[in-house]
Every structure is written in C-alpha cells, then in structure tokens.
Amino acid sequence: MCNALCECLKCPGKVVCCCCSCACKMLLSIVFSALLMVVVIGLIVYFTVFYHKDKDTNEVRDQVAKMAPIVKRSIRDYFNKEY
Structure with missing residues (x-):
C-alpha cells in the first residue's frame, strides 16, 4: 500500500518538474534574445554615431x-x- 501511494506522488512531481524545466528554458531564451537585441542595437548606434x-x-x-x-x-x- 505504501508503495502505491509513493508511485501516485511521483507523477505530479514529474509533471511539476517538467513544467518548471520548460518554463525555465523559455524564460532564459527570452532573456538571451533581449540581450542579443540590446547588443545589436548598441553596435548599430556605436558604428553610426561614434565610429566615424x-x-x-x-x-x-x-x-x-x-x-x-x-x-x-x-x-x-x-x-x-x-x-
């Protein structure tokens, strides 16, 4: 009986872990995409304003x-x- 209860508790734990992992990956991809955009815009501003x-x-x-x-x-x- 105890083993069945343990198995029932593992399933929601796996779902929560999977969702957190997916959310973490998505959040990191959004952050790094925004960072990349800031770098590109910064390079454009640098080369158009200061380089020449x-x-x-x-x-x-x-x-x-x-x-x-x-x-x-x-x-x-x-x-x-x-x-």
Whole structure:
C-alpha cells in the first residue's frame, strides 16, 4: 500500500518538474534574445554615431555612395533567388 501511494506522488512531481524545466528554458531564451537585441542595437548606434567621428563627412559620404549599389544589388539578388 505504501508503495502505491509513493508511485501516485511521483507523477505530479514529474509533471511539476517538467513544467518548471520548460518554463525555465523559455524564460532564459527570452532573456538571451533581449540581450542579443540590446547588443545589436548598441553596435548599430556605436558604428553610426561614434565610429566615424574623426573622419571627414565627404569621405564617409563617398564610402556610402560607393557601397549603396552593391548592397542594393545583393539584397535584390537574395530575394530573387528561388529555393
């Protein structure tokens, strides 16, 4: 009788443990996704605001003008691919 009672108590314990494990994984994935977004946004802000501080604006403008067609073509080619 005692063994049957012990078995009945194990089942809810396994369910609670499984749910806690799943919730913990989901919470960690949300936290790390948010952290990754903060890092990406921080890098974008750094490179757009602080990285080109010492360069002449004409030089930066020339670099952007030279790279813009390449980026546009790459994006267009990527979305025109058929998989």
